[in-house]
Every structure is written in C-alpha cells, then in structure tokens.
Amino acid sequence: MFKNVKLKLMCLMAACASLNGCNVLNSLRMMQINDNVEPVFTEHSRFALDAEYEGEKPYIYATVNGEKLLFLLDTGARFLILMDTPKVQQLNLPRGFDLALRGWGGEGSSQAYQTDIARIDLGGVYFDDMKAAVIPVSKTHYYLREDEAIYDGVIGHDMMRHFTWEFDANNNAIYLSQQPYKPSDNATRLEMSSFLNKISVDGELTFNDSVTVNEPFVIDTGSRHYVKLSTAYVESNDIDISSHRVRAADFGLSGKVEHDRVTLPQLSLGDIDLKNVKVNLIPGDDEDDWWVLGNALMNQFKTVIDYQNDAFYLEPQAPFVTDYNLLGLELRKVRSGEFVVRYVFPHLPTSNTDIKAGDIVTLIDGAPTTSISLSEYNDIASIEGEHLICISRDDACYKIKSEEIPGYSVVK
Known part of the structure; x- marks a missing residue:
C-alpha cells in the first residue's frame, strides 16, 4: 500500500520548495511539529474519558487553555486540528503560518493556519505548548453550512500515538492508558504499522x-x-x-x-x-x-489501539451486521439540533420527492429531529417500510417507502 508514498512525498516536497510560502510544505511540517511534546499524567495510568459516540464517530471533551471543547478522535488525522467554532473563536488564538489541508473530495484544499496552544487537557493527562491547525469552517469544503460544525476540533496521530485507546461504543465508553493492553481470551490481535502519521493492519x-x-x-x-x-x-x-x-x-x-x-x-x-x-x-x-x-x-467490536506495542485488537461483542441507508437520504446535525440534507441518493426512494440538499429536516416519523440523534436516524434509514419526513421549506411532509435492495442490502 505504501510502496509509492516515499517517491510521491519527495516529488511533492521538491515542487513545493520552489514556491514562496508553499501551504502544502507547511502541512508536511505540521506532521513533525509536536514530535518533542510529551504528555503529563495527573490521574491513574488507565482512566475513562468524558466520551460520547454520534453517527458512529467517537468524541471526547477536553479543555484548551481552560475552555471545554468537543473533539473527534481521528486516527486518520495526522495532527491536532481546531475548527473556528464560536467557542474556539473566543480563545483568540494567535495566527501562525498558512496551511492547505486535503481530505476526501475533489473540490481542492481547505485553507487553514497554524496556531499555538498553551495547554490541552483530556481530564487525566495534558500536553503543554502544542501546535495545532485552525480551519475556518465557513470556508472549508467539508461543510454546507457553518452551523454543521457541532464539534470544535480533531485529536489526531500526534497526540494519540502516546497511548493505548480502548473504544467500546456499545457502552458509550473510551479509555486511555499509558500501559500495554491486556486482551481477553476472545480478542484477535493484529500487528499494526505506522507510516506518515497513519496506522494500518493487514x-x-x-x-x-x-x-x-x-x-x-x-x-x-x-x-x-x-x-x-x-x-x-x-x-x-x-x-x-x-x-x-x-x-x-x-x-x-x-x-x-x-x-x-x-x-x-x-x-x-x-x-x-x-x-x-x-x-x-x-x-x-x-x-x-x-x-x-x-x-x-470497528464499533461492532471492542476496539483497542495500542500504539506503544504496535498492536490492534478486536474483541467480538455481537454478530456482525451491515446496515444500509434504504431511504437514500444523507443527513447531518446542525447546532439547532435539527438535520440538514447533505445528499439525496439517486434512484432511491427520497429521490422521488422534492427534498434536496440544504433542506432542514424538522420531523421524522412524527418526532422532532431535535430529539433524534444521528445514530438513531441511521437506524431509522436502515429500516424497511414507510417513513414520514418533514422539512422546513413550505412546511412540506413526504411519505417515503424504503425497501430492501436485492444484490446489495439482501445478498443470497
């Protein structure tokens, strides 16, 4: 998988070195900028984080310069990132060098900049003098609306690499430890490799x-x-x-x-x-x-990432199940608690209605969307049958019947 990465990286750096203030080169610089920062433990060597799961993703609360913020735990992110949400803007963080950050999608890089953080505290361990990227959410391609930014930042590889992480979505729990993991008898251990701040298993x-x-x-x-x-x-x-x-x-x-x-x-x-x-x-x-x-x-297992021992564990908790979005309606939460439509799947039931990207969904099956989590909606979308979806535009409601899809959601 990584056989061509070094060559690509060398070519990219050579090209960027010829440009004045190359954003891409600064992004590569961010990958090593916190290499000498070490964590300081204030609690036991293993402790529970203030955690929650939403739409399959794991989040924890941490304080940055004394302000409590919500962070996505993202092993796919190479370094610490903050969004310019209202809470982050109140911190008045300094602006450093410019960055151009890429991810999924084909609409170009999102513009960002580097900043300095005096302290980020996870509630039992903290880091001082961290560098982070700040992404102005109103200008990133990730969001359709600024108020989709319901979390404040992303904790990535440069912080996560110091610890053992235990993810237990079934019990809404995440544990952090500085000790090697002691697996149960039914755990499967996979050797884990790390390259360019990414981790992988075969x-x-x-x-x-x-x-x-x-x-x-x-x-x-x-x-x-x-x-x-x-x-x-x-x-x-x-x-x-x-x-x-x-x-x-x-x-x-x-x-x-x-x-x-x-x-x-x-x-x-x-x-x-x-x-x-x-x-x-x-x-x-x-x-x-x-x-x-x-x-x-991974959430269908207790998943453990032991960075210090290059080990990845999966402990079965229930039979594996694949869920499908049979409604064909991709939603995201906004800060009001309602959902915004991000995408309507062509050829699936919602495409036969007037619902379109940007609409605000107010009711699902009679319940206000402010009381429905993204995880709960994903479950609803996977259930065959008739559903009532109401949007704020013209106070319109649509009865949408979802069905299993042969050869996709139903396989012989």
Missing part, C-alpha cells in the same frame, strides 16, 4: 469466488463507514463485482466525492471473517489509495 478482502486480496488497511476512527477502497484497484486489475451498485456521496476537507457503494462477500481480519461487508468505491487514480477501515465496522 486484511484479506474477497471480491468474488476467484479473487481474494491481502492488503494493509488504514485504521480511520474519523470515518463513519465500513470499508473504503479505490476504484483504481478494481479497474486496474479488471475485478468483477457482482453486487448491485448504489450511488452515494461522502464529504471531506476537499469537498464532496460521489461514489458507488457495493457489498463484497467477505473481509478477514486475522481469524475474524466478516460476511457481506459494505464497501465504498472511492474514485481515484492510485490503486494504493483508500484501503480504509471505518467505525461502522
């Missing part, structure tokens, strides 16, 4: 009866999906996928990326075999890109 993905491939998969706790894979690998190797394809979209720092979602027969991680796994086929020119494991998969 997995075996079955495409059809004759094609099974072993590759490193990046562990991405910032992704709400099951598996992401580059279309370039499928196309370059002329791999047949028999699954029905559903057109969908995802959003990252580089904007919207439309893609196909399919169901593949099996993914094996060590001695764990997962049947009928949903895979997002992300457009790309490099077949090594986008081999990613996300939280929809």
